[in-house]
Amino acid sequence: MSAVRKLYDLAGADPEVRFSPFCWRTKLALAHKRLGFETIPWRFTEKEEIAFSGSKLVPVLVDGEKTVADSQAIAEYLEATYPDAPSLFGGAQGYALTAFVRRWSEGVLQASLVKILVPDIYKMIHPKDQPYFRESREARLGISIEALDAERSAHMAPFLAALQTLRFTLKGQKFLGGDTPLYADHIVFGALQWGVKTSSVPLLEDGDVVGLWMRAVLDYYGDRVGK
C-alpha cells in the first residue's frame, strides 16, 4: 500500500487558515483528478521542512515515490500521470489557452490583489514568518506594509476593474472551462480564494456572479478539496 498523498500547504498563525493562491490551484487540481490527499500546514520560514523537494516554496506534492514542487509543474505532472481522470486542460489547445488565463490571473488579478491583501496577510501569519514576509514583500512592492495599508482604498479600483473580464465571461457560461471546471477555473479561483481567506473587508458583493461561480467551483468538488 502506497503512502498517503501529501501536500505542503501554506498556513497562517492559525494552522486551519490556508490562503496560498498557488496551493488552492493544486488542491482543486487534485480534487479534479479525484485523488485523495492530506495537507501539511507549512509556514513561509519552514524552508528545511521542504528542502527535500528542492523548492523553497509551496505547494509541494508528495505522491508516493514522486515529489513535485511548483503549482504549474504539479498540474502538468497530474495531467500526465493520471490521464484516465478528467483532464485539467482539455487537450493541447486547451493547455495553450489556459496559459493566457494564468498570465492574466497572475499579472493582473493577483497583482491588483497583493496590494490590498499584504497588510492583512501580515497580521494573520505566524509571528516567526513576519520578518521574512515584511522584508520580501516590501522589497518586491517598493513600499512599506504600513504605507500600503494606508492607501488600501486606492487599490480597490484596479481589482474591481480586473474582475470585469471574469464577470463578462461567467455571464455566458457556468465555468471558465464551460459546463465543468478546468484548471483555468482553479487558477482564478485560487487568486480570489487568497482574497477571501485573508481580506479584512469583503471583496465581492453578495450575489456577484464571481462569488456565485466560486461557490459553484467548491460545490462541484464537494469535500474532496479540503479546507
Add this chain to the structure above:
Amino acid sequence: MSAVRKLYDLAGADPEVRFSPFCWRTKLALAHKRLGFETIPWRFTEKEEIAFSGSKLVPVLVDGEKTVADSQAIAEYLEATYPDAPSLFGGAQGYALTAFVRRWSEGVLQASLVKILVPDIYKMIHPKDQPYFRESREARLGISIEALDAERSAHMAPFLAALQTLRFTLKGQKFLGGDTPLYADHIVFGALQWGVKTSSVPLLEDGDVVGLWMRAVLDYYGDRVGK
C-alpha cells in the same frame, strides 16, 4: 457551381484600407478553415447594402445560400459547417476558454485602444460616414473626438499595460493556441490590427514579441487572409 463566398468588410475612404477588428477575426477564421472568399468594401452608413442579412454591422458573410452576420456567429457557423477543416476552438473546452480571451480582448484591449484610435479613424473614414461615426462614438465614449485627440498620450498607458498579459503568454508559446493559431489568436490579432491599420503613431516597438506574433499569424495563413 456555387457563388463565390463573399464577406462585407469595413473600409475607409480608401477602399483598400480595411480596419475592423471584427472583420479581421472573420478573415483569419475563413483562412483557418481554408475557405476562399472575396471581400466587398463596405462603409458604416451603407446599411441598405447589408439589410438582407438582418444586421446593420459587418462582418456579414454570404456562403452560398447561407448568410451569417456577427463575427462570433460566423465563427460558430464555420466551426459547425466545416468540421473537417482545422478547428477554430479546439473542442468544447477550448471553445469555453476562448470566451475568456474574447472578453479580455473586447473589454480591456479594444476598450483601451478605442480611446487612442477614434480620432485617427475619424480622419480616414469616408466623408459620408463621418457624421454617423462622430455622433455614435462621442455618445458611447462621452467625450468629443477633439478632446479625445488632445489627451491621446494619457490613453497609451492602459493599452501598454494590457499588452503585458499577451506578452507574457507569448514568451512561453508561439501562438495563443499553442503551436498553431486558433480563433483566440484571431480575436486578439483583430484588435491589434485595427490599431496597426489606423493609428497615426506606431503602437508597438520594433522587435516587440507582440509584433512578432502578429507577423507570425499573417505568415501562417499567407495570402489566404487578403488585405
